Ligand code: SF4
């Protein structure tokens with residue numbers, strides 16, 4: 223934390239890259255302001271409750287890290303600071319956060335929450351606003367669960383063997399992403415191992431500063447066998463969280479194991495790009511795709527070109543560019559629940575930018591972004607058919623399967 227603070231030279235280059243500074247226009251809601259606030263709290267010169275509202279408004283998107291010419295590792299400051307601050311949070315806010323963290327990372331509980339959401343929506347006047355905001359994120363109906371085998375063999379000659387992380391919320395909210403990922407990997411000659419013992423990877427808790435992240439991380443590290451070439455994830459937040467295990471276990475006995483595990487973690491887009499993706503057949507009709515960079519892929523892991531190369535490898539796909547593509551869409555773990563007004567402002571801004579591209583569909587690599595974009599594109603669509611949003615691997619899967627047909631058979 224001290225190293226991150228010391229590197230900041232207060233130049234302000236990060237300010238235009240910060241979504242909360244763009245929305246609120248306050249120095250204390252910018253990266254530079256937050257670094258000063260955290261420093262003052264750590265040095266006992268400012269009470270925590272003066273700084274915390276501004277730290278809580280930070281999305282953790284790491285747009286500032288990309289923009290910073292001095293190499294300030296803002297995430298190394300933010301994550302431990304949040305853990306320290308969480309222990310001192312006032313009871314009502316701590317309760318809300320705990321409730322969300324006791325629900326979202328557990329598929330069975332999340333499924334139950336989604337089932338009671340329509341009742342709670344109907345009784346909106348009787349429920350607190352924060353609960354209404356939480357429930358608004360859940361779709362009116364959940365997709366049917368898709369059975370996932372423990373092992374799916376490569377089709378044709380085997381080129382690699384990987385372990386697949388299913389994600390906790392993702393397997394409930396969009397199980398088709400994992401099914402598409404397995405099909406695409408198999409078609410590319412990859413054996414896919416899906417460990418039954420896996421649960422949440424801990425990224426949601428870690429990025430909220432909750433110590434339960436270590437329990438989730440230990441379980442995840444133990445779940446994956448040693449005989450796989452990589453631990454593949456199709457969720458940007460999970461990938462960046464697992465690659466942060468060394469930070470989570472810094473100075474702990476698991477430190478070396480956490481570093482070794484983090485090096486095996488790879489996003490599915492990077493894995494396929496490095497492997498050399500098998501060219502899909504040509505689409506039946508041209509398709510204009512706009513790719514939305516998930517912050518936890520682009521800013522946190524530096525992954526920008528690989529998903530675009532996969533999409534461009536599909537004959538018939540043309541990629542559209544997006545204004546302000548580096549700016550967060552407002553979906554960041556619990557952010558929608560805790561900062562609904564800023565999340566909605568950023569979601570609406572992103573939806574308008576996406577619509578302006580006049581693309582046929584949006585591709586992205588993170589379940590949180592996917593839900594946020596679907597919600598705000600639907601709101602912006604004024605009742606018309608919203609622009610579809612799919613995971614990058616789903617588009618590849620549609621191309622392989624010959625099922626890509628915008629406006630008719632495309633699932634979104
Ligand atoms: S760009 Fe980097 S060095 Fe400059 S104010 Fe922002 S964090 Fe500090």
Ligand code: SF4
Nearest residue numbers: 240280281283284286
């Ligand atoms: S992580 Fe994102 S929201 Fe937070 S200070 Fe950096 S750019 Fe701003």
